Amino acid sequence: MRSTSLSILAALLAILLGLTPAVLSGAEIAASDAGFCGQPKFMTSETISMNGEAEEVAGRFVDLERNEPRYLELRLATRAQLTFSTRGANADTILLLLDSSGNLVTSDDDGGDILDSRLVTVLQPGNYCLQVSKFGDYEEMLVNVPVTITAGPGPEPCARTASNRYDLASDSEAIITSDVLQDRATFALKLRAGTGVRIEAKSPVFDTLLSLEDDKGEVVAQNDDSGEGTDSAIELAPVSRETEYCAVLDSYDPDGGIYALSFIPLSE
Numbered sequence: 621m622r623s624t625s626l627s628i629l630a631a632l633l634a635i636l637l638g639l640t641p642a643v644l645s646g647a648e649i650a651a652s653d654a655g656f657c658g659q660p661k662f663m664t665s666e667t668i669s670m671n672g673e674a675e676e677v678a679g680r681f682v683d684l685e686r687n688e689p690r691y692l693e694l695r696l697a698t699r700a701q702l703t704f705s706t707r708g709a710n711a712d713t714i715l716l717l718l719d720s721s722g723n724l725v726t727s728d729d730d731g732g733d734i735l736d737s738r739l740v741t742v743l744q745p746g747n748y749c750l751q752v753s754k755f756g757d758y759e760e761m762l763v764n765v766p767v768t769i770t771a772g773p774g775p776e777p778c779a780r781t782a783s784n785r786y787d788l789a790s791d792s793e794a795i796i797t798s799d800v801l802q803d804r805a806t807f808a809l810k811l812r813a814g815t816g817v818r819i820e821a822k823s824p825v826f827d828t829l830l831s832l833e834d835d836k837g838e839v840v841a842q843n844d845d846s847g848e849g850t851d852s853a854i855e856l857a858p859v860s861r862e863t864e865y866c867a868v869l870d871s872y873d874p875d876g877g878i879y880a881l882s883f884i885p886l887s888e
Contacts, residue, residue, distance in 0.1 A: 672700030801876030
C-alpha cells in the first residue's frame with residue numbers, strides 16, 4: 621500500500637514539474653479518483669455534453685495555475701466534426717484531445733491567432749477529454765483560458781463521395797488506372813467477402829502519399845514510401861464480409877503530376 625501511494629505521489633509531482641504527460645494510468649491512480657480519460661479528478665474543470673448537431677456551441681473558462689494542466693470532459697452523442705479553440709487567453713495555450721483510454725487523438729499549439737490554439741477533428745460518439753495547458757511563463761500564477769467547442773456538419777465519408785468506384789472479388793483482375801493529380805484523388809472500393817487488396821501508387825514526378833479509409837471516414841492505413849523510391853503501397857488482408865473502403869492519393873509536393881494506381885485483389 622505504501623509503495624502504491626508513493627508511486628501516485630511521484631507521478632503527480634512529475635506532472636506539476638512538467639516532466640511527464642499529464643495522464644496517469646489506471647495502475648497509478650484508483651479508478652474512483654480518475655476522470656473520463658484516466659486523469660486525476662481534481663484536474664477536471666467540467667464535464668460537457670454535446671449532441672454534435674451543426675452549429676452547436678459550448679464555451680467554458682478554464683483556470684490554469686502555474687504549469688498544471690486542466691481537463692474538460694466531453695460526452696458526444698453522435699458522430700460530428702468538432703472545432704476546439706482558445707482565444708484571447710493572454711498565454712501560449714496548448715490543446716491535447718484524448719480518448720477514453722487516455723490515447724492522444726490530436727493536438728495543437730499555435731493553430732489559432734498568434735498564441736491561441738485551434739484543432740479540428742471528426743469524432744465518433746463517446747467520451748473524450750480536452751487537456752488545456754500553457755507553455756512557458758510559469759511565474760504567472762493564474763491564467764483564465766476561454767475554450768470554445770463548436771460542432772459542424774462533418775464531412776461525408778470518402779467512400780460515399782469518391783468520383784471513382786471499383787468492385788473487387790478474389791477472382792477479379794487487377795485494376796490499373798492513371799491520371800494527373802491536381803488536388804487529391806479518391807477511389808471508393810467495395811471488397812467482396814474473402815477478398816483483400818494491395819494498393820500501389822506510383823509516380824515519376826511527385827512523392828505519393830496513400831491512405832485507406834473505412835466507410836465511416838476513419839483512416840485505417842496510411843503509407844508514404846513503402847514502394848520503390850517515393851512510391852506508396854498498402855496491403856489489406858481478406859475481409860470476412862463485404863466491406864467498403866476509400867483509397868485516397870495525395871502528394872507531398874506542392875504540384876502533383878502523372879500517377880498510376882493499382883488495385884490488386886488478394887484471396888484467403
